[in-house]
Amino acid sequence: MSATTHTIHPTAFVEAGAVLGDGVVVGPFCYIGADVEVGDGTVFGPHCVVHGPTRIGRGNRFYAQCAIGGDPQDKKFAGERTELVIGDDNVFREFVTVNRGTGNGGGITRIGDGNWLLAYTHVAHDCHIGNQCVFSNNSTLAGHVTVEDQVIMSGFAGVHQFCRIGAHAFIGMGALVNGDVPPFVMVAQDGYGRPRGINSEGLKRRGFDAERIGAIKRAYRALYVSGASLEEARGKLDEIAESSADVRALLDFIGNGDRPLLR
Known part of the structure; x- marks a missing residue:
């Protein structure tokens, strides 16, 4: 670990080789892996687990029981070096899971800045998320999904692998998305989600x-x-x-x- 000023609870375990910035707080019973870099002011609540290679920016907040940077849930993954890159000022609520990329999928899962990922959100391998998105409770992205800026996903919504969600789109509660959603469009549940107008209020x-x-x-x-x-x-x-x-x-x-x- 670096010699910067940070706070590590006595019950937490931080591997040698982890790099923690100034003002980082590691809460009770957390685990931070050896190939993890954490930017200034990031806070981990109780029982968070962070595996590397993972790069986390400044001012992020991880609430209890987050599982970050784990191996991709992909049978083709053979232990190759892949990464998770997280930007600044994101909020990860309880039990959020985010996996690293795969070797044949670009190698990186990426999350931008200022996003809110609420309880039980899952971000699978090789997903790319933009900035200022909101993922409501239990919303789920399969592998290789791209989510552009300022998208809102409602509770229990799910997105099929390789789909893209355009900027300012709104995915309604329980909608299952199996195709690309253009920017500005609202999708509502009807078996698989179907377009139901544009996100006027959000715009x-x-x-x-x-x-x-x-x-x-x-x-x-x-x-x-x-x-x-x-x-x-x-x-x-x-x-x-x-x-x-x-x-x-x-x-x-x-x-x-x-x-x-x-x-």
């Missing part, structure tokens, strides 16, 4: 004005309400995108996935 709270929201609504109608084929809808979105950067981002998202678009 208003984030400062989107009526003109921006109106353009996004027109794009949604073209894509989901008009009855047009996907190619026809793309043509209409291209027209709207000439005056809307948000719709341009939505259109770019549609053309870049491994999974089919959720429609």
